[in-house]
Amino acid sequence: MSALPARYEERNLVAAINSTIMVLFLSSLGIGVFFFVFPLFAFRSNWPGGWLGVVFSGYYLARLTLSPLAGALSDRYSPRKLLLGATFCAASLVSWYHVVPRQYTLLAIQFGLGLCSGILKPVLFGYLARITPEKKQGRIFGWSTAAANMVFFLGPALGGLLFSCLEINEVLLVVAGILLLAAVVLFFFPKTETLPIFDKPEEKAVSTRRQTAVSGTALLVAVFGRTLGISSLLVFFPILLTQKLACPDWLTGLLVALPGGISCLLLPFTGRLADRLDRRLFILGGMTMSAAALVMIGYCSTTGTFVAVGTIMGIGTAFSLPSSMVQATEYRAGKGRAMGIFQMAASAGFLFGPILSGLLVQLTASPALSINTAGIFGLISCFPLAVSVVRKQQGTTRFRINGLLVAILILILVSGLGALRYKQLPAVMELKQTTKKQETHRFANLAMGGIVHLKLEGTSKTTADQAANEAFSLIAALERDFGHRNASGSIGNVNRLAGKTPAEVSSAAFALLERALHFCARTKGVFDITIGAITVYPLYYQKKISQRAAALIDYRTVVLEPSRHTVFLPKPGMALDLGGLAKGSIVDAAAAVIKKAGVPSALIEASGDFYCYGNRIWKIGIQDPRSEGLLGVIEVKNAGVCGSGDYYQYIPSSGTEGGRSHHILDPHTSASAARSIGVTVIAPRTELADALATTLFIMGPERGRDFLKDFDDCAALWVLPDGTLVSSAGFPPFIE
Numbered sequence: 001m002s003a004l005p006a007r008y009e010e011r012n013l014v015a016a017i018n019s020t021i022m023v024l025f026l027s028s029l030g031i032g033v034f035f036f037v038f039p040l041f042a043f044r045s046n047w048p049g050g051w052l053g054v055v056f057s058g059y060y061l062a063r064l065t066l067s068p069l070a071g072a073l074s075d076r077y078s079p080r081k082l083l084l085g086a087t088f089c090a091a092s093l094v095s096w097y098h099v100v101p102r103q104y105t106l107l108a109i110q111f112g113l114g115l116c117s118g119i120l121k122p123v124l125f126g127y128l129a130r131i132t133p134e135k136k137q138g139r140i141f142g143w144s145t146a147a148a149n150m151v152f153f154l155g156p157a158l159g160g161l162l163f164s165c166l167e168i169n170e171v172l173l174v175v176a177g178i179l180l181l182a183a184v185v186l187f188f189f190p191k192t193e194t195l196p197i198f199d200k201p202e203e204k205a206v207s208t209r210r211q212t213a214v215s216g217t218a219l220l221v222a223v224f225g226r227t228l229g230i231s232s233l234l235v236f237f238p239i240l241l242t243q244k245l246a247c248p249d250w251l252t253g254l255l256v257a258l259p260g261g262i263s264c265l266l267l268p269f270t271g272r273l274a275d276r277l278d279r280r281l282f283i284l285g286g287m288t289m290s291a292a293a294l295v296m297i298g299y300c301s302t303t304g305t306f307v308a309v310g311t312i313m314g315i316g317t318a319f320s321l322p323s324s325m326v327q328a329t330e331y332r333a334g335k336g337r338a339m340g341i342f343q344m345a346a347s348a349g350f351l352f353g354p355i356l357s358g359l360l361v362q363l364t365a366s367p368a369l370s371i372n373t374a375g376i377f378g379l380i381s382c383f384p385l386a387v388s389v390v391r392k393q394q395g396t397t398r399f400r401i402n403g404l405l406v407a408i409l410i411l412i413l414v415s416g417l418g419a420l421r422y423k424q425l426p427a428v429m430e431l432k433q434t435t436k437k438q439e440t441h442r443f444a445n446l447a448m449g450g451i452v453h454l455k456l457e458g459t460s461k462t463t464a465d466q467a468a469n470e471a472f473s474l475i476a477a478l479e480r481d482f483g484h485r486n487a488s489g490s491i492g493n494v495n496r497l498a499g500k501t502p503a504e505v506s507s508a509a510f511a512l513l514e515r516a517l518h519f520c521a522r523t524k525g526v527f528d529i530t531i532g533a534i535t536v537y538p539l540y541y542q543k544k545i546s547q548r549a550a551a552l553i554d555y556r557t558v559v560l561e562p563s564r565h566t567v568f569l570p571k572p573g574m575a576l577d578l579g580g581l582a583k584g585s586i587v588d589a590a591a592a593v594i595k596k597a598g599v600p601s602a603l604i605e606a607s608g609d610f611y612c613y614g615n616r617i618w619k620i621g622i623q624d625p626r627s628e629g630l631l632g633v634i635e636v637k638n639a640g641v642c643g644s645g646d647y648y649q650y651i652p653s654s655g656t657e658g659g660r661s662h663h664i665l666d667p668h669t670s671a672s673a674a675r676s677i678g679v680t681v682i683a684p685r686t687e688l689a690d691a692l693a694t695t696l697f698i699m700g701p702e703r704g705r706d707f708l709k710d711f712d713d714c715a716a717l718w719v720l721p722d723g724t725l726v727s728s729a730g731f732p733p734f735i736e
Contacts, residue, residue, distance in 0.1 A: 015188075016131055017140060023182045024124045025147040027087060030178035031113050032155025033162065033171070034094065038110060041168050060351035062114030063121075064344050071122035071340020079127040079336070084186050086119040091179035094172050101169065121148075122343045126336030129329040135275055137329070141322040142271015149267070152260045218384040219327060220345040222287050225381025226320070227349025229294045232357040232374035233259075236367040237297070239450060244301055244368075255306050259293075262314025263321070271322040279323035280389045286320025288382050289313070294375025298368035361444065367451070443468040447475045448583055450607035452590075457616065458600040467597035471590040471604075478589060481506055482582040484532050484575060491576050495532060499572030502561060510565045512585055513558075516578060519691050520555040523707070527695040528555045532575030549573065584642055584690025587611045591686075604686075610641040611686040619735070625678035625719050632734030640686030644693040645678035645719075676700050678719035682731065683711070692716065701726040 074082055093112040097105050125144065132140045162171045237256050274282055293313035300306045328342040329335050357370040364370070441464035443454040452475060456464040486492045490509035497503045505513070516529050533552035552574045559568040569575070578585075587604050591611050594602050601614025612618050617637050621630040625645045679697040683689035692714060696704040701718040705728045708714055715731035 013131060017128065019185055019188055020124055020128050021144050021147050022185050023083065023087070024120075024144055025150070026178055026182035026185065027090070027117075027120050027124075028148050028151040029154055029158070030090065030094075030175050030182065031117055032151040033159040033178070034109070034113060034175050036156045036159035037163050037168070037171050037175075038106060041106075041163070057351060057355070058111045059114035059117075060347050062111055063118040064347040064351060066115055066118030067122045067343040067347060068337065068340040070119040071126050071336040071338065071343070072334065074123040074126050074336030074340075075334035079123050080186060082119055082123050083127075084183060086116045086123075087179055087183040087186065090116040090120075091176045091183065094176040094179065097172050098169055118343070118347070122340035123336060125325065125343070126329075126334075126339035129326075129335035129339065137326045138271045138274025138276075138279070138322050139268070140271070141325045142267045142269070142274070145271075145321050145325070146264050146267035149260055149264050153257055153264075215388045216328070218388040219283065219324060220341065221381050222283070222385040223324060223342065223345045224349045225378040226287050226290060226317075227346045228353035228356070228381075229291060229349075229371075229374040229378040231350045231353030232371055233294060233297070235354045236357060236361065236370050239446065240297070240367040240371065241306065244306075255303075255310060258307065258310035259314040259317065262311055263317040266315065266318035267322060270318045273319075274323040274326060279327050282319045282323040283327060284382065284386055284389050286316040286318070286323070287385070288379065289316030290320065291316075291375050291378030291382060294378060295372055297375070298372035361446070361451070364444075441465075441468075443472075445472045445475075447472070448479055448586065448606050452607075453603075453605040454590075454594070455603045456594065456599045457602065457614065459598060463598050467594045467599050470597060471593050474593050475586055475590050475606075478508060478582075478586045481509055482512065482578050482586070484535075484577045484579075491578060494567045494569060495575040498569035498574045502559070502564075502566035502568035504564065504566050507565065508589075510560070510562075510567070512578065512582070513560065513567060513576075515687070516581060516691075517555055517558060517560070519581070519695075522710070523695050525555065526698050527580060527691060528553055529576050529578055529580070530555050530558065530569075530574060532577030533573055535575075535577045535579070580694040581687050581691040583607070583609055584640060584686035584688070587640070587686040608643055609686060609690060610636075611639070612636060613638050622680050622717070623678070631717075631719070631725070634682075634732045635735060636682060636732070639682050639684060639713075640689040641680065641682050642686060642689040642693045643678065643680045644697040676718045677721055679704075680717045681714065682716075683714045688714070701728075704728070 070082065090113055093109050093116070097109065125141075128140055128144055129137060159171075162174055166174075234256075241255055270282070290313050293309045293316060296309045296312075297306070300309055325339070325342065329338045353374065357374060360370040360373055361367055439457070441454075441456045441459070441461060443456070443464075444451050446452075452472070454468050454471060456467060459467075480486050481489045482491055483489055484491045484495055487496055490503075490505035494503040494505060513529075520527050520529060530553050533549040552571055557570055557574070558576075559570065560566075561568070567576075583606055587606050587609055588611060590604050591602065591613060594604070595613065601616045603610065603612040603616075603618055608623065610618075610620060617635050619633050620636055620641050621633050623643065623645070624631045676697055679693050681689045681693040681696060683692060688711070692708070692711065693716075696708065696716050696718070699707060701720070704716065704718065708716055708728050713730075716728045717731050718726045720726060
């Protein structure tokens with residue numbers, strides 16, 4: 001302890017703790033903004049996805065490698081010098097893009113920030129543990145982890161705002177400024193000799209370290225399991241929500257952010273409890289709760305259940321996080337080294353979680369099963385910790401923890417059986433063939449807001465693998481080119497230059513626009529790709545937004561110049577949205593690639609849109625718009641099948657017919673179409689089926705059946721608001 005007056009020591013201690021938390025917040029915010037903006041910029045610049053995967057793995061590998069070393073160095077040398085070096089290095093790295101504005105520069109920055117983060121996190125937390133009295137460590141760790149976790153909200157929010165208003169080099173200037181501000185705060189750190197130090201490594205007995213080695217290892221295993229689950233959730237939770245709820249983007253964002261928000265609100269409170277009650281029980285209970293919530297998420301199907309499970313997960317994190325950090329510092333002599341090893345275990349989970357979950361999604365095509373499996377792994381990783389805690393308890397407490405152990409084992413068993421039997425809605429079912437059975441090669445990948453499934457038959461595995469790889473590469477390229485939210489793609493560029501100058505587009509985009517405008521004319525504007533003037537807004541189905549942009553919707557004003565492949569929108573604010581047929585067009589293009597590769601029979605499915613070809617009959621299940629079941633099952637061959645419905649994206653609205661404001665707008669009224677609640681269309685091409693599904697949904701069956709007579713080999717089924725089914729001529733009967 002210092003010989004300085006008590007008041008002086010206390011004042012310096014408060015200043016040091018506040019400064020440390022501020023540096024932790026600012027450095028995490030700067031890195032968090034870059035972490036959000038970098039993949040967004042890379043995606044819009046059409047960078048290969050493999051590069052992003054490698055560099056993000058490199059980021060966490062750098063953190064994992066450097067954290068123990070940085071923590072150990074902070075026990076021997078001045079933490080202030082290490083922190084100053086890391087923050088200045090991070091700011092300099094980000095600024096380097098202004099000198100060398102190249103792709104590899106951003107990749108190097110991301111890896112370098114991983115190294116800097118590997119220094120900052122363990123040193124800052126280790127420093128807090130050294131200067132904080134033991135009876136207040138839970139409280140301080142509660143506030144500090146709340147400050148660090150707050151970045152999960154502020155990073156994407158600030159990053160998205162900056163990226164929408166500034167160029168990438170200007171965004172990086174802001175990031176560098178935030179990191180430099182963290183360095184400035186470090187200059188006001190009180191000197192170490194003016195502070196009481198509660199960590200004396202030289203007094204720690206070797207025997208004590210031996211006694212706690214098993215408990216410390218059990219804690220690290222549990223931490224690894226928790227972060228593995230969190231990282232899996234961050235990657236695949238948005239996709240799962242899209243599949244299960246088909247909710248608008250704003251609701252998806254809120255549900256994804258809910259666990260972190262709950263934990264941030266509770267961390268200061270649970271940190272205080274960690275100073276008063278048995279921290280080991282908090283750690284075990286909280287981590288078990290979080291892992292169990294991950295298991296339950298895969299079985300959720302309503303907004304309410306997702307909210308409930310997300311809340312449970314947030315509560316579990318809040319109870320376990322500050323207690324686990326304090327406990328980690330008690331297992332080793334040096335606080336910095338202890339925090340370094342703790343951060344290493346956490347980084348390992350963030351490194352391997354997305355990799356393992358991604359492989360599982362590739363094999364099973366199920367984000368729910370991937371998250372369930374991560375939860376099961378988290379429960380298993382809690383088991384050594386539970387055994388360690390039981391050994392140190394007696395009497396009633398030991399009996400209760402034994403009960404918890406049994407509960408964990410039962411939960412693991414039930415979850416494992418449930419995961420193995422887990423099945424999503426059977427949208428596609430194969431019909432037994434009378435001919436000789438052919439081997440089916442199955443593939444899946446993330447694309448177009450969901451998972452794209454390929455089933456290839458009648459060929460070798462080598463040919464199927466090559467065809468699938470080519471198809472997925474083409475799907476990714478066309479999705480970037482046709483997406484109206486990708487500013488660097490053809491359609492995004494047209495929208496960006498609306499009212500200014502013609503934009504040159506790719507050959508594929510120009511051909512699609514020609515077909516789209518021709519279809520718009522055939523529908524007399526019922527289908528209108530200039531609806532993008534409204535749909536560019538996140539909540540575009542709100543009436544005020546729709547009315548304001550209604551005057552900009554008119555496909556007849558779009559100017560195409562075939563000789564130069566340019567497209568011009570004459571009015572500022574106009575925008576194209578090819579969502580009504582782009583997915584179908586991409587599916588058709590993928591099918592063409594697979595055919596060309598020599599695959600005689602295949603089915604391509606993209607979030608409910610299908611195309612099949614070859615000497616093969618498929619059973620297609622048609623979604624019930626108002627329940628999780630099926631309306632029925634039809635047989636199709638050599639055709640595309642697409643659906644539209646008010647259940648994909650909507651918000652409740654008492655002022656609209658049917659009680660929903662949804663994403664399918666009638667261009668003539670700028671309001672949600674209300675003549676039907678679901679439509680399924682069969683057509684020779686998926687692009688045509690996709691466009692017809694949107695059009696016929698808006699028209700309703702009375703007008704739609706007459707319109708459909710002009711299209712050969714096309715048929716449709718409508719679901720009316722009262723649940724009545726109306727079909728056109730030629731729509732196949734239900735077989736089940």
